[in-house]
Amino acid sequence: MKKYVLLLMAVLTMAILSSCNKVIVNKTPIDYVNPYIGNISHLLVPTFPTVHLPNSMLRVYPERREYTTDYISGLPIIVTSHRGRSAFSISPKSEQSDVFSPIINYTYDNERISPYRYSVHLDEAKVEVDFAPSHQSALYNLKFANGETNQLIINSRNGKLKTTGCGVSGYETIGNGPTKVYLYLEAEQPIVNSGALINNEIHYNRTSAEGQNEAIVLGFSSKVVNVRYGISFISEEQAQENLEREINTYRVDDLARIGKDIWNETLGKIEVGGGSESDKVVFYTSLYRTYERMINISEDGKYYSAFDGQVHDDNGIPFYTDDWIWDTYRATHPLRILIEPEMEVHMINSYLRMAQQSKEGWMPTFPEVTGDSHRMNGNHSVAVICDAYYKGLRGFDLDAAYNACKATLTEKSLLPWKCIPNTELDIFYQERGYFPALQPDEEEYVKAVHSHEKRQPIAVTLGTCYDDWCLSQIAKELGKVEDYNYFLKRSSNYRNIYNSETAFFHPKDKDGRFIEPFDYRYSGGQGARNYYAENNGWIYRWDVPHNIADLITLMGSPQKFIQNLEQTFREPLGKNKYTFYSQLPDHTGNVGQFSMANEPSLHIPYLYNYAGEPWKTQKRIRRLLDQWFRNDLMGVPGDEDGGGMTAFVVFSAMGFYPVTPGIPIYNIGSPLFEYIKMDLGNGTFFEIEARNCSRENKYIQSAILNGKEWNKSWFSHDDIKNGGKLVLVMGDKANESWGIKDVPPSGESVNKLISL
Structure with a gap:
C-alpha cells in the first residue's frame, strides 16, 4: 500500500509538472506582454498601458495621471498622439446616481490590460467594462448592475456632437490648428431617450452639443449596453465607413480574438528560446512598445495631412505619422528595417510627403497627427533615410529626400524646439563651425531662442555633425561630389568644441573662449540646457557616432578612451x-554619470568594441539590462518614447545593436537568450x-x-540580409582575446565597407 501511494504521488507530481510545463511551452508571444511595466516612473513620464493593434490609428489607455491614481476619467475613445490625452470619452452612469459631468471620475478595480483587450470594474457606477480595438474602430461591452434606465455620456472636449437614430456622431478639434478627429458611434x-448635457443638466429637447x-447623453433600459464606433481624421462619413469595414459584431470576444492573432x-x-520567463516578458513587452508608433492614418486610400490641412490620395502607399525622431532614429527605425522593411519604406515616403506638403519643404522632426511639433534638437530624419538606403531599402525617391534634407540642414535654424529660418546663430555656425554658448553672466540677445530650452550649443553642434555626415553619404551615392566633400568636412565640426585638456566637448562663446569655470556634471542650468540637452557633459562626451575612431584619436589612445569610458560608469x-x-x-x-534612461546614452555601452575590449561591452550590457529593465511597475528607468528606449532592449537582448544608423553594421554584445530567430521576410x-548562455555565462x-x-x-548588414546564423559559445569568464583586432568601422574606415 505504501509503495502504491508513493507511486501514485510520483505520477501525480509528474502530471502536475507536465501540465505546468505545457502551459509555459504553449505560451504565445502576446502572452508575455505586460503593459504595466514602467507605469510608475522613476521621475518623469511613465509608460502608458496602451491597447492598440500594431501601428494602428486607434489607441487607448485608461486616462489617469499616474498608475497609482485612485481614479480613471471616463472611458477613452481614441488617443490621438503618443502619451497624449484622449479625444472623446464615454462615461457610463446609472439613473440611480445623481452625478452628472461631461467626464465622470471613477474609482476602479479588477483592471486587466493586454495589447488587444481592456476590462475593468467601475466601483461607484457598478459597471463591468470590456473593450477591444480594431485599426480604426473599436467595441465596448458594458454591463450595469441594475436593469433600470442606464446612461452613457459621450463627451467632446472641444467640438460638436449630435444624436443619430442609433447613437452619436461628431468631431473634436485637436491641437492648435484645424485638425479634427471624427466619431461615428452606434x-x-x-x-x-437622449439629450444634450449643458452645465451638468440634461436638455432632452436638444439633439446636439457644441x-x-x-456632451450627449443616451438612455437605455437594459443591463447590457454594447457600443461600437469608428474614428477618422477625414469626416464623420469616413468614420462610419471605417467602422463598417472593420467590425460586424458586438461581441468583444470576437474582436479580441482577431487582435490577439494579429499581435502574435x-x-x-522574433522568436526567442531559453532565458527566464521574466526575460521573455521584458523582451516581448519591449517589442510591443516599438509598435505604438508610427501610426498608419490612411483610410480607404485617403489620408488627412496636417502639414497642409488637406485630404490626399495615398496612391497605394499608406501615410504614417506620430514619430519623435530624436528618440526613434537610434534603434526603433533600424529594428523596423530588419523585421518591417516595407513599413519602413512607407514611413520614409511619409516623411517625403510631409516635406512636400509643408510650406518650407523641410523634413519633419517630431511629426504628429496635428503636424510637426519641432521638439528637441537636430534633424535626424536624414539618419533614418541614410540608414535605410545603405541597408538596401528602396522604393522611395532618394534624390527628393536628399533635397529636402539638405534644405532642412542649411535653411532651417538649428535652434532647439523651433521651426524658423536661419538666425544669426546659424550663420555663425556656418562660418565658424560650432554653435556659440553664452558666458554664465551673459544675457540672451537672440530673441528666437526658446526661453526654457535655451541654445543647447554642444548638443546642437554634435547632432548636426552627425546629420551632416549622413547627408554626405547620400550625396556620395547620388554623385554630388561637391556636396559630399562640403558636408563631410562639416561633419568634423565636433573637433572645434573638443577640449584636449579635459577630453570633453566643451562649450565656447562667440569669441572662441571655452566657458570657465566648468563642471561637466552640473554646468548648464536646468537640464544642462544652456550647453547640453537633458543630459550633462559626461553623456555628450560620446556623441560622435559617425566617427568613434577619431574620438579615440582625440583622446590619445584606445587605452585612454577605455579609461574615460570606464570613468563614465564610476x-x-x-x-x-x-x-x-x-x-x-x-x-x-544612473550608473555613475551614465544615464540608462535617456536616448543619447544608448550606444555608449557598445563603445568598448571600438577600442578593442569587447568583453567589457558584454559585461556592461548584461548588467544594464538586469539593473534597469525588469518585469515590474518601475521596470523602465526613464521616458520610454514609444519604442525609443525599448528598441535598445530588443536589440541588446538579442545580442547586437546598431551603434551608428547610416553605417550598415551591428555591434555584438551579449544575448540574454540561448536562441533567437528573426524573420527578415521573403522566407x-x-x-x-x-x-551555454546563462546569467553567469555572459562572455x-x-x-x-x-x-x-x-x-x-561586429558584423555587417550584408552578412545577414539574406539570412544567416551566428553561433556564439558563451562562458563565465571573459575571453579577452576574442574580437580585439578587427574593430567596428567608423570614420574613414567606413569607405571600405560602403563602395564609393
Whole structure:
C-alpha cells in the first residue's frame, strides 16, 4: 500500500509538472506582454498601458495621471498622439446616481490590460467594462448592475456632437490648428431617450452639443449596453465607413480574438528560446512598445495631412505619422528595417510627403497627427533615410529626400524646439563651425531662442555633425561630389568644441573662449540646457557616432578612451540625489554619470568594441539590462518614447545593436537568450545560437558566422540580409582575446565597407 501511494504521488507530481510545463511551452508571444511595466516612473513620464493593434490609428489607455491614481476619467475613445490625452470619452452612469459631468471620475478595480483587450470594474457606477480595438474602430461591452434606465455620456472636449437614430456622431478639434478627429458611434440596444448635457443638466429637447466639454447623453433600459464606433481624421462619413469595414459584431470576444492573432503574428517575427520567463516578458513587452508608433492614418486610400490641412490620395502607399525622431532614429527605425522593411519604406515616403506638403519643404522632426511639433534638437530624419538606403531599402525617391534634407540642414535654424529660418546663430555656425554658448553672466540677445530650452550649443553642434555626415553619404551615392566633400568636412565640426585638456566637448562663446569655470556634471542650468540637452557633459562626451575612431584619436589612445569610458560608469553624482535629479530629471537610470534612461546614452555601452575590449561591452550590457529593465511597475528607468528606449532592449537582448544608423553594421554584445530567430521576410531568417548562455555565462568565448570562424565584435548588414546564423559559445569568464583586432568601422574606415 505504501509503495502504491508513493507511486501514485510520483505520477501525480509528474502530471502536475507536465501540465505546468505545457502551459509555459504553449505560451504565445502576446502572452508575455505586460503593459504595466514602467507605469510608475522613476521621475518623469511613465509608460502608458496602451491597447492598440500594431501601428494602428486607434489607441487607448485608461486616462489617469499616474498608475497609482485612485481614479480613471471616463472611458477613452481614441488617443490621438503618443502619451497624449484622449479625444472623446464615454462615461457610463446609472439613473440611480445623481452625478452628472461631461467626464465622470471613477474609482476602479479588477483592471486587466493586454495589447488587444481592456476590462475593468467601475466601483461607484457598478459597471463591468470590456473593450477591444480594431485599426480604426473599436467595441465596448458594458454591463450595469441594475436593469433600470442606464446612461452613457459621450463627451467632446472641444467640438460638436449630435444624436443619430442609433447613437452619436461628431468631431473634436485637436491641437492648435484645424485638425479634427471624427466619431461615428452606434449602440446595439435601443436608445430610449437622449439629450444634450449643458452645465451638468440634461436638455432632452436638444439633439446636439457644441463647445468645450459639451456632451450627449443616451438612455437605455437594459443591463447590457454594447457600443461600437469608428474614428477618422477625414469626416464623420469616413468614420462610419471605417467602422463598417472593420467590425460586424458586438461581441468583444470576437474582436479580441482577431487582435490577439494579429499581435502574435507581429511579435512572432522574433522568436526567442531559453532565458527566464521574466526575460521573455521584458523582451516581448519591449517589442510591443516599438509598435505604438508610427501610426498608419490612411483610410480607404485617403489620408488627412496636417502639414497642409488637406485630404490626399495615398496612391497605394499608406501615410504614417506620430514619430519623435530624436528618440526613434537610434534603434526603433533600424529594428523596423530588419523585421518591417516595407513599413519602413512607407514611413520614409511619409516623411517625403510631409516635406512636400509643408510650406518650407523641410523634413519633419517630431511629426504628429496635428503636424510637426519641432521638439528637441537636430534633424535626424536624414539618419533614418541614410540608414535605410545603405541597408538596401528602396522604393522611395532618394534624390527628393536628399533635397529636402539638405534644405532642412542649411535653411532651417538649428535652434532647439523651433521651426524658423536661419538666425544669426546659424550663420555663425556656418562660418565658424560650432554653435556659440553664452558666458554664465551673459544675457540672451537672440530673441528666437526658446526661453526654457535655451541654445543647447554642444548638443546642437554634435547632432548636426552627425546629420551632416549622413547627408554626405547620400550625396556620395547620388554623385554630388561637391556636396559630399562640403558636408563631410562639416561633419568634423565636433573637433572645434573638443577640449584636449579635459577630453570633453566643451562649450565656447562667440569669441572662441571655452566657458570657465566648468563642471561637466552640473554646468548648464536646468537640464544642462544652456550647453547640453537633458543630459550633462559626461553623456555628450560620446556623441560622435559617425566617427568613434577619431574620438579615440582625440583622446590619445584606445587605452585612454577605455579609461574615460570606464570613468563614465564610476564618476559619482557629486551631490545628493535630490539635488542631482532636481537639476537633471531626465538623467535617471544612473550608473555613475551614465544615464540608462535617456536616448543619447544608448550606444555608449557598445563603445568598448571600438577600442578593442569587447568583453567589457558584454559585461556592461548584461548588467544594464538586469539593473534597469525588469518585469515590474518601475521596470523602465526613464521616458520610454514609444519604442525609443525599448528598441535598445530588443536589440541588446538579442545580442547586437546598431551603434551608428547610416553605417550598415551591428555591434555584438551579449544575448540574454540561448536562441533567437528573426524573420527578415521573403522566407529568410537570421538566427543566433548562444551555447551555454546563462546569467553567469555572459562572455563570448568564440563565434561562427554563416559557417565561418568569426573573430570580430561586429558584423555587417550584408552578412545577414539574406539570412544567416551566428553561433556564439558563451562562458563565465571573459575571453579577452576574442574580437580585439578587427574593430567596428567608423570614420574613414567606413569607405571600405560602403563602395564609393
